[in-house]
Amino acid sequence: MKAISVRPPWACAIVHGGKDIENRTWKTNIRGTIAIHASRAMSRPYYEWSVKEIRKLSPKAKVPPFDEMARGSVVGWVEIVGCEKRTESK
Numbered sequence: 001m002k003a004i005s006v007r008p009p010w011a012c013a014i015v016h017g018g019k020d021i022e023n024r025t026w027k028t029n030i031r032g033t034i035a036i037h038a039s040r041a042m043s044r045p046y047y048e049w050s051v052k053e054i055r056k057l058s059p060k061a062k063v064p065p066f067d068e069m070a071r072g073s074v075v076g077w078v079e080i081v082g083c084e085k086r087t088e089s090k
Contacts, residue, residue: 003035011038015076017061040072
């Protein structure tokens with residue numbers, strides 16, 4: 001199975017919080033089911049900033065508390081249905 005590592009709490013937002021777009025600097029031809037892996041790296045300031053950003057995207061998103069956030073493990077599976085080329089905004 002293919003997987004992508006994402007920093008917590010964004011991994012949780014992708015699987016459970018309605019974040020349906022992931023921005024990367026690289027393109028992929030992979031389609032179908034992949035695992036979402038929550039990386040280990042997450043400072044408390046980064047967590048707090050991320051939660052504010054996640055709630056802007058999805059005000060009712062449920063994000064686990066800092067001490068309960070899954071890290072270093074697969075947190076769920078998603079379907080990749082497409083990949084768009086990044087365009088620079090001016």
